[in-house]
Each structure stands twice: as C-alpha cells, then as structure tokens.
Amino acid sequence: PVLVVDFGAQYAQLIARRVREARCYSEIVPHTITAAEVAAKQPVAIILSGGPSSVYAEGAPSLDKGILELGIPTLGICYGFQTMATQLGGEVARTGHREYGSTAVTLTDASSTLLEDQPTSQTVWMSHGDSVSKAPEGCTILASTADTPVAAFADEERKLYGVQWHPEVLHSEHGQELLESFLHRSAGLPGDWTPGEVIEEQVERIRQQIGPDAKVLCALSGGVDSAVAAALVHRAVGDRLTCVFVDHGLLRKGEREQVEEDYVKAIGVRLVTVDAREQFLGELAGVTDPEMKRKIIGREFIRVFEQAETQLVAESQEDGGDGIRFLVQGTLYPDVVESGGGSGTANIKSHHNVGGLPEDLKFELVEPLRTLFKDEVRAVGRELGVPEVIVARQPFPGPGLGIRIIGEVTQERLDLLREADAIVREELTAAGLDESIWQCPVVLLADVRSVGVQGDGRTYGHPIVLRPVSSEDAMTADWTRLPYDVTARISNRITNEVDGINRVVLDVTSKPPGTIEWE
C-alpha cells in the first residue's frame, strides 16, 4: 500500500482518497508508527500528512526518524514537509505570520519528477505558520512564494520530496497532478488498483471469518452501504445470510419497494421485512424536540431489530442450526479512521445509523467495507449488480423523514413530505444534477402556515424548504446554486401536485453555520 501518515486534523483522509483516485491503494496509519512497523507493511510509498500543530509546540506529533531511512519514496505535505525538513537536518523557522488560503507559488526548478511539466506560476492552498527556512542538505529547492522561500524540495536520489502547500485540496490547481507525479513517476507505481479488487479479497476474508456453517444477519437500511455490504457477504456465504429491513414509516417514496423487489431480484438475498410503521408513529406522537426524535427512532429501531433477531435465531435453532453468530455492518473507512482518533469533538447531533446497533447484541461483526470510501463502495456495488437506484442513492439520514418534519411527525405530514420529496428527486434527476449535488433534503415546516391563493380561492398551507448542498464529505457544505428553471419547475409541481403545500423556499445557508439537515 501507499501509507498515509496521519499528523492529525482531517488531511490524512483526503490524501488517502486522492491516492486511490490515482489508482493506488492507500492506508492511513498514525504518526506514532515505528520504522519497523512501517517496514512490515511493505509500503511502496509514504505520504506524511499535514496537521494542526507547530513543530515547535510542546507535544507536537513527531515521526520515527528511521522511517525516512527505509529507502521508501516519501512525500511530506505541510506539517509533514516541515517534520521531514527538521529530521533531515534542515531548518524550520517561526515566521510569526500565517500564510493561509489561496497563494501564488512560483516553481523555481523543474528538474524533479515531482513538478516537471507543471506551470511555473500557479495557485495553491496554504495553511501554515512556521516555514522551512533552510532545505536539508542534498535537497533541491523547487518552489517559493512571497512569504516562503522554501515551499517545496526534492532529493531525487533518496526519493524524498516535500511541499508546503496542500496538493490534496481542490483549491490547489495542479494538486492532483502533483500527487500523481509523486506516485507514478517519483515512486514508479503503475496506478492500476481499482475498488473492484476488493471484492475477491473480501469474499475470501468473509468466508474465513464466518466459516463453513455459521449464519449471518444484516440490517438493510435502503442506503448504499448496507446494501453493498450485504451483497458482498451474500456472494461469500449465499443463503446463510438473512437480511432484515425495518420499515419505520419514515422512508421515502418507493424505498421499501426498491429494496424488497429490485434489490432482492438483483442480488437474490433472503429478506425479512418488518412493518413497524405504527409502532414508530405511536412513539413519536406529540414529540417535537429534534434530539428526542432522534433518540426515540434509534431506540425503537433497536427494539424492532432485536425482536426480529430473536425470532430468526429461534427459527434457525428449530431447523437444527446453531443460531446466528454474525452481524454485517456497512462501516466505511472514514468511520474506522475517525473512531481511532479524534477526541473532544462536540456532539452536534446524535447520529443514528441504521445498523448502528448496540454492542451488547451478542454478535461478531462482519465489516466488509472497512477499507473503502463512499465512492468506492458505489463502484463495488455496481460490480456486484446492486441496482442503480440504490447504488446512486444520495445520503439519507437513518432517522429518515422524521427529522425533516419540523414539528410533530404524523402520518398526514409524512405523506405530504413524501410526495414533495419524490417530485424534487424526480426533477433533479431529470435535470442531470444528481452527480453535482451531494444531497437535497426536503424539509416540511409543519408548524408554519402562510396564506396563498390558488385558483380563485384562499389557501392556508405549509412551506416546503429545498436544501440542495454540495459537499465532499458532509463535514462542510455549500448550498448548491440550482439553475433557476429547475427550481421553478420543482416549485410549480409541488404547489400544484401536493395538496397542503402552498409555498416552496430555498435554503441558502452553508455548513457551517447551518447543518445539512434541519434537525
């Protein structure tokens, strides 16, 4: 693999993704990793990520010095660049001023494989306080900015490279080219990895973990991750897998049918649907507080799932089997990485993941997507034949429409919202916007009413909010500038076709300060 050494913040994940976009398999490792541990992983290249610290700060993350002596092509980025500079005998100065944001950089030497063929002047993304003031011996300075004389260096002989800017962010014009130059030219990697390679490897792994007889359970949510995870496990163990789908009544239009019909037909999994719509509505009656709603939905989901599980286990034992020992989870790589580090982050919302089941469920977990990013899960799903309606699905929160009705959740309101949401999805798809939009929550302001006029009568209906956002990872987002004609069509259709909605409004808030969902 290409090892991405994590110096904190969120840079490492983005780098790991970019490396995979360059068709090289990447893995994130903590900066505390030792040279021996690195060597054992037999990496073909190493990238040192940026991080939030100053190399001079007390307790600043450091790197085992031996790592740079392993003879593995290494690229240091930002903090990683400075760490590298210090370790190789260069100097890092506290300049006292920060260089932050889009910055003009001038390439002063084109001899290195890292930056050859790149334009001499370009815009890059910077975010640093300290600067490398003296390049280590043997390193050629490749670039500078107005404030930073040593913005990049290379030691072609030892295959050690570093840049002060962040090539992994899109604001760095030629960032991806730089990463690809490092991987393909400096490190000589062919770049022929595809997410599909994961399939065979995982099928083998799953078979080993589960063994020849044991049975497996999977909670399908209707979303991409659980569907692809189940398809992989099904490929490995066939009918020893049973999927459970909980219809909590907070689903979007057609969602249950897509799972029950399209998905089952395509993959051939055994599916048990539990209709718990009344139970959820009952528990949610009278509740308006967002956190309360989230807690109730999470709790009821677990209840329903546990009942189904108990019943399935009993059935399996009656059949002479030994119950069900394994549970499939659609955990993705970012979840794995995030739960490894990161402390003290504020709880903004208590996220409920369908499949986010309590630990005291007595199962061993099967997590075949643990090494994948979202877009890679989609690619794997397509190869496995998971229907496009599911694979291409945009993120949808576990608590579903329950947190898109501002106010109490009732059957009538759910029906209204479901119709409006279906229209929005239809129009966005028809306009070819699915790829450019991260997701578009449709929110019903159930306790707000406004006066309107329709035909020749007065109406007193509810507004619907469109919340189209663009994002790379949902951590930050910007509101999407939808074409006016698309917004107009959506507005016309909703107000005409959904009785009770007489106004459509557009949310033009980025995240932060707004979150993507309204609750």
Ligand code: XMP
């Ligand atoms: P926010 O509203 O926090 O949402 O900006 C970020 C992303 O997470 C999704 N989301 C959830 N997903 N369970 C989920 O599985 C949840 O409880 C949940 N709440 C929000 C949201 O749709 C967006 O993609």
